Amino acid sequence: MTWGVTVDVAAPVELYDALHAALLERTGAAVDGLLVHVARETDTGFQVIEVWESRAEYDRYADGVLSAVLSELSGGRATRADQTERPFDVRGLVVPKAGIAV
Numbered sequence: 001m002t003w004g005v006t007v008d009v010a011a012p013v014e015l016y017d018a019l020h021a022a023l024l025e026r027t028g029a030a031v032d033g034l035l036v037h038v039a040r041e042t043d044t045g046f047q048v049i050e051v052w053e054s055r056a057e058y059d060r061y062a063d064g065v066l067s068a069v070l071s072e073l074s075g076g077r078a079t080r081a082d083q084t085e086r087p088f089d090v091r092g093l094v095v096p097k098a099g100i101a102v
Helices: 013-027 055-074
Strands: 003-009 034-042 045-052 083-088
Touching (some): 013 055, 045 055
Antiparallel strands (some): 003 083
């Protein structure tokens, strides 16, 4: 079942930039189960909006790859506990031209 999540992080957007670059390098931009990833700067840090094929795919990636890279980049100071995740039901998804925008 398709599953969506917004993740709010109260950290400088530069952490997102570094995390995004490191994850692209580590995964080659091939993440099983990820359908859409969008990020934006907010007044308090940054927000990530993602749509996944399932909650299980998200958990596998977040608990494995994401957590490891986040720990490496922050020297162990930042964890997933420092973010607010809000799942949502995906009602419609259209991606007419897919690709990676850096």
